[in-house]
Amino acid sequence: MWNRACFLTRLVASSVRVSETAGGIIKSVMAGGDLKIVDKSEFGEPSDPQTEADRRAQFCIVQSLQKHFSQLNIIGEEDITSAVPDVELGYSLDVLRTEAQFSDDLRAIKEDDVVVWVDPLDGTSEVALAVKNKNAALLEQVTVLIGIAYKGRPVAGVIHQPYFQESGRTIWAIQGCGVHGVTPATGLGAPTGSKVVVTTRSHLSESVTGALDALKQRGLADSVEKVGGAGYKVLKVLEGCAAYVFASAGCKKWDTCAVEAVLAAAGGRLSDVSGRDIRYEPSVQKNNTGGVLATAPWVTHQEYVDSIPQSLKNALPEIAAKN
Ligand SMILES: Nc1ncnc2c1ncn2[C@@H]1O[C@H](COP(=O)(O)O)[C@@H](O)[C@H]1OP(=O)(O)O
Ligand SMILES: [Mg+2]
Ligand SMILES: [Mg+2]
Ligand SMILES: [Mg+2]
Numbered sequence: 001m002w003n004r005a006c007f008l009t010r011l012v013a014s015s016v017r018v019s020e021t022a023g024g025i026i027k028s029v030m031a032g033g034d035l036k037i038v039d040k041s042e043f044g045e046p047s048d049p050q051t052e053a054d055r056r057a058q059f060c061i062v063q064s065l066q067k068h069f070s071q072l073n074i075i076g077e078e079d080i081t082s083a084v085p086d087v088e089l090g091y092s093l094d095v096l097r098t099e100a101q102f103s104d105d106l107r108a109i110k111e112d113d114v115v116v117w118v119d120p121l122d123g124t125s126e127v128a129l130a131v132k133n134k135n136a137a138l139l140e141q142v143t144v145l146i147g148i149a150y151k152g153r154p155v156a157g158v159i160h161q162p163y164f165q166e167s168g169r170t171i172w173a174i175q176g177c178g179v180h181g182v183t184p185a186t187g188l189g190a191p192t193g194s195k196v197v198v199t200t201r202s203h204l205s206e207s208v209t210g211a212l213d214a215l216k217q218r219g220l221a222d223s224v225e226k227v228g229g230a231g232y233k234v235l236k237v238l239e240g241c242a243a244y245v246f247a248s249a250g251c252k253k254w255d256t257c258a259v260e261a262v263l264a265a266a267g268g269r270l271s272d273v274s275g276r277d278i279r280y281e282p283s284v285q286k287n288n289t290g291g292v293l294a295t296a297p298w299v300t301h302q303e304y305v306d307s308i309p310q311s312l313k314n315a316l317p318e319i320a321a322k323n
Contacts, residue, residue, distance in 0.1 A: 001093075001096050002091060002096065005096055005099055006099060006102070006106075006107045006108075006109070007069075007109055007110055007111055008102070008106055008107075008109045008114075008148070008155070008156065008174065009095060009096055009098070009099045009102070010068070010069075010091065011065075011069060011072075011114070011116075011148060011156075012092075012095045012148065012156045012158065012172060012174055013091035013092045013093075013095035013096055014064070014065065014068055014069075014089055014091050015065070015116075015146040015148070015156075015158045015172075016091070016092040016094075016095055016158050016160075016170055016172050017089050017090050017091055017092060018060065018061050018064045018065060018089055018146070019061070019144045019145075019146055019158045019159075019160035019170060020160055020168070020170055021060055021064070021087055021089065022057040022058075022060050022061050022120055022121075022144045022160065023057075023144055023160045023161075023162030023168050024162070025053065025056045025057050025060055025084060026053040026056075026057055026121055026142065026144070026162055027162055027163075029051065029052050029053035029056060030053065030127070030131075030139070034052070035051040035052055035053065035127070035128070035131060036051065036052040037049050037050070037051050037128055038050050044322070045322075046202075046203060046250065047125075049124045049125060049127075049128050050078060050080075050124060051121070051124060051127060051128070052082060053121055053127065054077070054078055054120050054121040054124055055078055055080060055081045055082040055120075056081070056082045056083075056084045057120035057121050057144060058076045058077065058078045058081045058118060058120035059081035059082055059083055059084055060084050060087070060120075061074075061076070061118050061120055061144075061146065062074050062076055062081070062118065063086070064087070064089050065116065067086075067089075068089070069111055071111045071112050072111055072114070072116060073112070073114070073115050073116065073282055074115075074116045074118055075115060075116070075117055075118065075253070075254065075282065075286075076118040076119075076120060076254065077118065077119050077120065077252065077254045078120060092172075094180060095172065095174075098174060098177050098180075101176065101177045101178075102174070102176075102177070103175075103176055106155070106174065106175065106176070109150055109155070113150055113151070114148050114149060114150050114155070115148075115149045115280055115281065115282045116146065116147070116148055116149075117145075117146075117147040117148075117149065117253050117254040117257035117258065117280060118145070118146055118147075118254055119143075119144070119145040119230075119231070119252075119254040119255055119258070120144060121142060121144065122142065122143045122144070122145050122229045122230055122231040122232070122255060123141045123142040123143060123228045123229030123231070123232060125201075125202040125228055126138045126139070126141045126142060126201070126202075126228035126229060127139065127142060136163075138228070139162075139163040140161070140163050140164065140232070141227055141228040141229045141232040142161070142162060142163055142229065142232075143159050143160060143161050143162075143229055143231030143232055143235070144158075144159070144160040144162070144231075145157070145158070145159055145230070145231050145254065145255065145257070145258040145259065146158040146258055147253075147254070147256075147257025147258030147259070147260070147261055147280070148257075148258075148261070149257055149280030149281075152279045152280050152281040152284070153277065153279070153280060154175075154257050154258070154260045154261035154264065154280060155174070155175045155261060156172070156173065156174040156175065156261050157172065157173055157257065157258030157259060157260065157261030157262045157265075158170065158171075158172045158258055159171045159172070159181075159231050159234070159235065159258055159259060159262055161231070161232070161235065169181055169182070171235070171238075171262055172262070173261055173262040173264075173265035173266070174261075174265070175261070175264070175265060176265070177265065178265060178266075179238070179262055179265045179266045182235070182238055182239065184238045184239070184266040184267070184268075184296075184297060185238065185239055185240040185296065185298070186297060186298055187298060194222035194223065195219075195220060195221055195222045195223075195242035195243075195299070196221075196222065196223050196224075196225055196236075196240070196241045196242060197212065197215060197220070197221040197223070197224050197225070197241065197242055197243045197244070197245055198224075198225050198226075198227055198233045198236045198237065198241050198243070198244050198245075199212060199224060199225075199226055199233075199244070199245050199246060200226065200228075200246055200248075201226040201227055201228045202228060203246075203248060203250055204226070205248050205319070207247045207248050207291075207312050207315060207316070207319060208245070208246060208247050208248050210247065210309065210312050211245055211247035211273065211291075211308045211309070211312055212224050212245060214307050214308055214309050214312075215243075215245065215304065215307055215308070217307075218303075218307040220242070220243070220299075220303060220304055220307055221242070221243070221245075225241070230244075230251055230255035230256060230259055230292070231255075231258070231259055233294070234259035234262065234263055234270070234294055237263065237268060237294050237295070237296050238262070238263065238266055238268070238296070240296075241296065242295065242296050242298075242299050243293065243294060243295045243296065243299060243304055244292065244293070244294040244295075245273070245292075245293055245304070245308075246273075246291050246292040246293075247273045247291045247293075247308060247312050247313075247316070248291055248316070248319055249287055249288065249289050249291065249316060249319045249320035249322075250287065250288075251287075251288045251291075251292050252286045252287055252288060253278070253280055253284065253286055253288065254286075255288070255292075256270060256278055256288060256292060257280050259294070260278065260294075263294055266297055267297030268294065268295055268296050268297045268301075269294070269295050269301040270292065270293070270294040270295075271293055271301070271305070272288065272289075272290025272291050272292065272293065272316075273290060273291035273292070273293045273305070273308050273312070273313060273316070274290055274305065274308075274313045275293070275301070275302065275305035276290060278290075278292075287320055289316060289317060289320035290313075290316055291316055293305065293308070
């Protein structure tokens with residue numbers, strides 16, 4: 001089955017397994033207790049922590065994928081990594097079985113047509129806070145993100161959530177083939193009956209609260225929940241929240257590529273706050289300078305775009321320049 005599978009099938013099947021191995025690495029670093037945190041931010045920027053778990057998880061993902069796919073263009077968040085022993089990776093049979101639903105376009109994708117965006121640990125600030133405050137509940141917000149872009153747009157994505165219940169879960173999607181690992185909420189305001197909007201816990205700013213206030217006034221946000229991680233926020237949108245709103249800069253392509261692929265496969269939409277597509281070519285700037293707006297399948301994306309004040313949208317390039 002593996003040998004007959006097309007390139008995209010084999011890449012996603014391997015990515016599902018390697019995301020789970022990376023999740024295991026994150027858990028073992030956490031269990032060891034010494035996170036060896038460094039701050040990657042430059043003077044004047046918001047703090048940008050990196051732990052030994054981020055470094056080891058990225059090494060594992062990049063090394064394993066390159067072993068199978070030597071020509072693959074992988075862009076990972078971390079510049080510095082820590083070596084971990086080589087592991088023989090398997091592949092997900094569920095992904096292999098999905099190939100029957102592929103379009104001819106998907107089947108024709110070759111190794112040098114794609115860019116893989118890797119966030120080995122999304123929610124690093126929450127990891128640091130969980131340890132500091134001895135609050136293990138925050139770890140639910142950690143995800144491993146592997147996004148696959150073709151012609152500059154997401155075509156498949158893997159979100160592994162290592163601390164979901166006891167053994168974690170992996171959510172993945174390939175364009176046109178549905179979402180696996182979660183059942184997306186489809187009804188208005190499910191399961192709360194109201195529109196809950198999720199936003200940043202650790203990067204709040206005037207422009208973020210300005211956008212949220214505007215959405216509240218238009219009846220598009222009944223309440224706001226502040227949680228960490230781009231991966232976790234998109235999972236919340238898949239499971240019943242109306243939208244994820246971040247009208248600021250700082251969130252990067254590796255934060256959004258995988259989650260956009262998964263959300264789009266569920267019928268939702270992710271764009272910048274002005275409604276423009278986010279591009280994922282290898283040469284693109286890493287920062288999502290136009291902010292992030294992700295909406296559930298059951299809300300109208302354009303209503304959210306239109307409700308965010310133009311003055312906030314216009315100010316984003318200046319905020320991005322400082323990030
Ligand atoms: N100013 C920033 N600098 C670096 N990373 C950021 C910044 N803002 C957001 N991020 C990344 O985007 C994710 C979502 O942001 P937030 O949690 O604030 O909503 C964060 O978990 C972080 O990813 P990571 O944890 O992988 O470094
Ligand atoms: Mg980071
Ligand atoms: Mg991230
Ligand atoms: Mg990260």
